[in-house]
Amino acid sequence: MSLEEKLPGWKEIPIGGVPFKPSTEYKTGDWKVFKPVINYEKCTKCMFCHIYCPDGAIKIKEDGFPEPDYDFCKGCGICAEECPVKAIEMVKD
Amino acid sequence: MAEKLTLKDIAKKPDLLMPGHRLCAGCAAGTIVRLALKATRGPVILANATGCLEVATTIFPYSSWKVPWIHNAFENVAATASGIEAAFRAMKKANKGPLAKYEHIDVIAFAGDGGTYDIGFQALSGAFERGHDFLYILYDNEAYMNTGIQRSGGTPRCAWTTTSPAGKVIPGKREWKKPIARIAAEHEIPYVATASIAYPMDFVRKVRKGLEVEGPAFIHVLSPCTRGWRYPPEKTIKIAKLAVETCFFPLWEAEFKEGDIVYTLSSPSERIARKPELKKPIEEYLKLQGRFSHLFRPKKRDDLISEIQRWVDYEWKMILKRCGKL
């Protein structure tokens, strides 16, 4: 949130401290320095990248292939490290 | 009876933890929670102790949770979960109240080593003694990470932390790691297990088993921390695997059946029990982590490394004995 954005007052927010925005509105994707790029020729659809990602930033598409969600990927590199066929490369963002 | 959960089933299930949380890049806790929630079998209510997970997923006004979730304080997640479980039971008994419409609700408590080994221990032990039907998942990053890497009861010997620094006289934490899972098992609760995310399906099946069991269940899962353990973030799963391969963190289950605590080794550790040559020396695990770097530089401390190896062997032998493998 930028400083200029007007924040809601106490009459406008829910009581009891209940959060009112999903974290998907906060794009952690801008944290990354490197991003995963998948070589679909090598990919065996083992789905381990989707399993291991701490952010759930690799989704499995309808066709069974993984797809990184760059809005949320923090570039940790676990997917690339764990891919059994080295189909993921961490590339400078 | 646990239904067979496969990788395909798990991958298909939608994530109940949304991205956009502020856990560090490469934090095992994110993976742990995603997998644990994929193992759920119906409605759940989550209670979370103060810590990295709680703070990173609920920075107001954002929340990453797709399930009902409450954070109370640091040391009372077991008590909070007890209250939720009792509330549901009371409403079911009287068939009255907003939750009475559910056949069953799984209550899950998440806490770190801080909120479990130390400050949360009393509430944990009390909840076990009272026999509440809930699952307690301890994600152990072996220090009070959220407040800046201070030592906890779960910090291993010789590890550097900010309150047990590797100084000129004292080389890191002096004390050993409290055997929290064995302590939980000695409470004679129906189900206790240790897990590592390097073996995700093993973890998922254990979570499902913990949920299915009636009464308290406890799962101790190792949660490597790239910031506190000082290693590059992509190595998280490798470290979690080495912990098991060196028998630093053996994987087992303990069930209280017919008046006896029955220990069973899980297959990644059972393999090593069958073929001891597969057991890797602890040095391989220690040298990858910056928190143990003082054991290697400026001078290699074989005395301390062999001390740690002795402890690892001692713990491994104890588990083997209990599993009937010795």
Next chain:
Amino acid sequence: MQRNALLKLLKWLKISGVCKMEIKQILMGLNGDEAVAYAIKQVDPDVVAAYPITPQTIIVERFSEYVADGEVHTEFISVESEHSALSACVGAAAAGARAFTATAANGLALMWEILYIAASCRLPIVMAIVNRALSGPINIHPDHSDAMGARDSGWIQIFCENSQEAYDSTIQAWRIAEHPDVQLPVMVCLDGFVLGHTLENVMTLPDEVVKKFIGERKFVTVRNHFGKEVPFILDPENPITIGPLDLYDFYFEHKMQQIHAMENAPRVIEEVGKEYGKISGRTYGLVHPYKLEDAEIAIIGLGSTMGTAKIVVDRLREKGIKVGLLRIRSFRPFPAQQIIEHLKDKKVIGVLDRAASFGAYGGPLFNEVRNAFYDQDVKPLISNYIYGLGGRDMPPQRLMIIFEDLQKIMETKRIEKTVKYIGVRE
């Protein structure tokens, strides 16, 4: 024979004013603890999580008997500490249950951090506090230091004069806490041993009347993080998140919401007190005046000592001395307006504190009362009397000392020493 006895009882009931109502109340001999336990039995909450501490133990013990006899559907959690007691109540109340606990002194001190959390989570938990001195040295006898330590926590605090009020207030507490304009936890305070363990006459309502009065718990709605307006409860169907991390950009706003709820509370306490009066014949408010109308001297205080003080007031009135008293029932929210209304034309006020605030200029109640009068053009002389710490008894003779001192102040128009300690040996 029995018919005569029944007729006598009915006549007594009619004379005592109770029988104006159609509701037949039952006279029971209960001590304060038992009165609270009986009220809770009639409320039949979903969860009671409590840890024993003298002088609250009878509440827990009596309630355990009701549970063991199947008279309530309550899940009784025998927690391993008071901290876990309130924590379990927070979990239960968040999950939509009615949750109750009881404690005293160090038990309240142990759950101190959770008090603030329960209030900020806006959970309508009801707790009975059997006032007892805080350690050390360890002392099991009554004073108000425990409740005073919690006065900033965001809980509503009701102080009871006798076991009858303990019973009545425990029932009203649910309506106050669960009111949509309030949504704050309530603590009902009664003096340990003096009220807690002393047998008194308590008129009790029938079960159905209590159940009808408190009704079912209703939930306010909140906007959750999926943009949906949902009930404020941990429900898998409509998930909400309770207890987030606040940074400096929102904490203040959250506290303003609590402040605003506390500002609504006086009205609600009075409304509930009036409604309760209609069914029981006993109406309750924020303050209870006694012979104040033409009084020149007044004392103001909390709890059972005000009951004893009524006798002293009567005795002095017989001598023609114009005295009265104002008993504060609701300490939080503090009824500043009402205190000013009742006491502004008095010449001298004695504020009785059964707790000391070390290092402060006078006791807690004294500070609030004096503060309330600051803006008045004509102020009474206000003098502070700290008494009864650690259960030091406050019989009529000691109260007489206070009234004599107040008379001297009225005559000399001066307060020699603003803060005095009554009943302590030098």
